[in-house]
Amino acid sequence: MPSLPETRQRQILTYLRESETLTINELVDRLGVSPMTVHRDLNRLAEAGLVQKIHGGVTLPAETSEIGSAPRCAMCHQAIHPRAAFVTHCPTGEQQHACCPHCGLMLACEQTQPALSLTTDFLYGHMVNAHQAAFLIGSGVTLCCMPSVLTFGSRADAERFQQGFGGTLLDFAQAQQHLQRLHLIDPNP
Secondary structure, three states: OOOOHHHHHHHHHHHHHHHOEEEHHHHHHHHOOOHHHHHHHHHHHHHOOOOEEEOOEEEOOOOOOOOOOOOEOOOOOOEOOOOOOEEEEOOOOOEEEEOOHHHHHHHHHHOOOOOEEEEEOOOOOOEEEHHHOEEEEOOOOOOOOOOOEEEEOOHHHHHHHHHHHOOEEEOHHHHHHHHHHHOOOOOOO
């Protein structure tokens, strides 16, 4: 019986965490599917930034940012991951950069009146209005801070991703409240 793409993709990630590098033939044997099916699954994972395709196989993505070469997160001082960047524009004109939606939501909590918050759509890599985005908290994909928070410009995309990788789907305000409770932050100091 053929497996669902999301199930196979989760399994590929599990295999990579164990072996770090796999060939296409190894994946064909392990998954019991055609090479073309493996390539399609790897293309989806590569587009999401979860794997790096190499000649004849796949590996986990290499860390590309060096210390000091890019802006650091205003919250935790980590390098900013391009698939998870979050920017808050303050009324004063100042911008605060965060490494991921987790830190971005926490920074936005600190602002009394942020003018605009933008976050990166995890699937497509473009910036979207954070107040209109869907946030997936605690999925099986962790790019940065814990709990993992991924952002999607479309709730439908987030729901499809959630089916394969789990997590809790929330809007901006709900995601902020959830993180505040986890970190025991009083929203009205």
